[in-house]
Amino acid sequence: MANAATGADAPLKTRSGRSFRPRLRVDLMTAICAIILVAFIIVAVFANVLAPHGFAQIDLPARKAPPILFGGSFKHILGTDELGRDILSRIFYGLRTSLLIALGASAISLMLGTVLGLLAAFGRGFADMLIRVAVDFQASMPFLIIALAVLAFFGDNLWLFMALLGLYGWERYARLVRTMAGLELERGYVAALRRNGAGTARVAFLHVLPNILSVVLVNLTIVLPEILLQESALSFLGLGIQPPLVSLGSMVGAGRDYVMTEWWIAILPGIVIFILSLSISLIGDYLRDVLDPTLH
DSSP states (O other): OOOOOOGGGSOEEOTTSOEEOOOOOOOHHHHHHHHHHHHHHHHHHTHHHHOSSOTTOOOGGGTTOOOGGGTOOGGGTTOBOTTOOBHHHHHHHHHHHHHHHHHHHHHHHHHHHHHHHHHHHHHOHHHHHHHHHHHHHHHHSOHHHHHHHHHHHHOOOHHHHHHHHTTSSHHHHHHHHHHHHHHHHTSHHHHHHHHTTOOHHHIIIIIIHHHHHHHHHHHHHHHHHHHHHHHHHHHHTTSSSOTTSOOHHHHHHHTGGGTTTSTHHHHHHHHHHHHHHHHHHHHHHHHHHHHOGGGO
């Protein structure tokens, strides 16, 4: 029997014809980021079980209590805010809200951009031109200004807020998918599929999309932290999540008036935002190194 590599042992091919094997070894930093991300997701999902207090529970005698390492008590490990609400509990619930919005908005952005990118690649002609104009228009407009105008006009609503953030970054998916799908269309298997009677939708979604999905997922890890920061910025400005709901961004916004005295009210949720965004970004860098054959 020939000693040819088969199955899982077969090397992948780059577009230049060179072979490479995906680097599956996980470095220490990526492992730490993955553990942090999983921990944050668990905390967000089970916030109502893990939180020591209700996120809106007021304890006026303990208002503005510092974290335990700065003279506080075990009752409020990370201190309390100006109304005596437990900071740790609010971080748990705020993490749930921020992740829900970021993941939901990212899913909307990914699906919208991917579908439009495939339409541009397969449609060509007028459809391609129209989508490219929309992409250029979206890329040229300052998203934060648009979001401020929409939220100021329509008011605060969780689902409207999520849908609005879903319009952030879709043009990157569309541009990326259009380019990658255009390269796939030049390959022989697409012509063979069409000769065998495969329709455009089948070729696009069952054959071309799976071949470029890894690149799309890497782009997701870039857009997701940006959407998280956009949510935080809008909530900080008072146009995002409104009471009684709480998000990490709204916590930072509520604590900005006390940052020079009761710094923990704003700084601690800000640190969580930073760690979460950094962890997702570093995991995305690792996935790019593993899944992108042009880097090997």
